[in-house]
């Protein structure tokens with residue numbers, strides 16, 4: 155038996171988000187855009203947010219990459235839509251904690267579909283794939299604060 | 303010199319590589335990432351260890367016995383590589399950190415000395431980034447222009463319009479001997495002949511050639527040849543630039559420092575003779591000694607046997623892969639034009655996901671752009687999955703790869 159549990163990594167829900175990414179496409183009303191890439195593997199995300207009064211009104215993404223990076227950005231945009239920036243930051247923090255093995259974060263129902271990515275934490279070289287979307291989110295929020 | 307063993311015995315060869323005999327992720331290791339770096343045989347490991355245990359000292363400096371031994375070992379390694387490459391003089395062998403540094407050395411010295419605005423450097427679309435970016439840096443500083451030989455659908459160079467690509471302004475053709483991303487073995491003779499007819503020099507990137515085929519620089523007729531020892535069973539951090547003596551002699555030094563000088567004055571200095579002019583500072587002495595041991599090992603096993611064995615694995619793997627639905631293999635179809643590299647796509651499974659799944663099955667392959675983003679663009683993909691063979695791989699390794707790919711299909715095909 156392999157030490158690594160592939161079934162926990164490649165859950166149905168992850169493949170579903172990979173094949174049918176939510177919120178994919180350009181957002182004409184975007185107020186901030188962040189391009190993040192992992193030059194090692196070529197995963198690429200352009201995160202576009204429409205932020206009004208410290209609230210994420212709309213979130214979309216464009217890019218390509220592995221199932222983990224693409225599922226993460228799909229799940230994340232779904233979850234942060236309509237949230238205050240501080241709430242979105244909280245999601246990013248919890249998710250990062252989850253990637254670093256925080257099991258409680260993985261049981262947090264407010265994390266929605268993102269909980270399905272918990273298995274990634276067992277695959278150290280893939281954690282950066284999952285975090286790419288959240289790095290983009292944190293950069294986007296930072297940029298919005300600087301600009302407004 | 304060793305005698306070539308006439309019969310190639312893969313099991314005996316495997317026994318020479320301690321790292322192969324281990325379990326990873328609960329499965330025996332199948333190492334198919336040889337184009338990235340090859341594993342090291344006992345001979346090389348022992349030579350490295352013996353050098354540090356018995357002879358270690360700085361070279362060309364001390365009067366003492368150990369320094370003499372280290373110098374003899376270091377210069378002896380140069381002689382060995384020179385003889386193996388059939389260079390006309392061991393002063394043509396410059397030790398570098400690897401292929402990358404060898405190419406950068408030529409770019410920073412010959413390139414900066416010789417290239418002027420409007421001059422042209424001809425590259426190919428299949429180059430590793432290490433044979434593109436150094437030329438971009440030189441082009442930015444000199445105003446020289448880069449042109450490219452394009453690829454056909456099978457990832458082979460399109461040489462029909464070579465005469466048009468080579469102009470009176472072409473000063474250098476820099477191209478790979480064998481492609482790391484596709485495995486294509488390039489018809490370098492043809493390009494060398496055409497380039498020389500136009501008065502252009504030719505630099506060959508031999509990183510993926512020397513692990514698999516006998517290279518004779520005198521016969522090839524190129525002007526520079528670069529390779530890394532680590533891809534041919536030697537240590538990391540060591541490589542070679544071979545160059546024609548008359549060209550090397552005209553070139554400016556690369557880095558300044560100890561070893562590379564004759565006399566040092568306040569405002570200027572004189573340079574050491576070849577090859578030391580290009581080897582500033584304490585070199586990677588153990589690396590050179592290990593590189594020569596790797597040369598010995600390659601010749602002990604014998605290039606003929608290696609080539610035949612790897613071609614057999616390639617044939618076997620490609621045949622088995624035909625049976626996998628949704629699997630697309632990139633690169634030349636004619637196996638004579640291809641070394642033991644298989645770059646492929648499998649349905650909508652991303653190469654990273656494939657790599658993770660194979661890793662969990664104990665199979666090490668490479669996923670990504672393979673430092674060849676222009677090739678990826680040509681193929682219209684962001685990345686590929688690449689399995690690459692070495693002398694110690696077996697059909698069993700290929701079977702394990704195929705089993706792993708079936709697991710991928712089980713997960714991504716549902």
Ligand SMILES: Cc1ncc(COP(=O)(O)O)c(C=O)c1O
Nearest residue numbers: 400401402430432482509510530
């Ligand atoms: C064709 C080719 N050229 C150049 C290089 C660079 O070699 P190194 O990283 O050892 O300098 C590689 C290795 O990745 C290669 O495959």
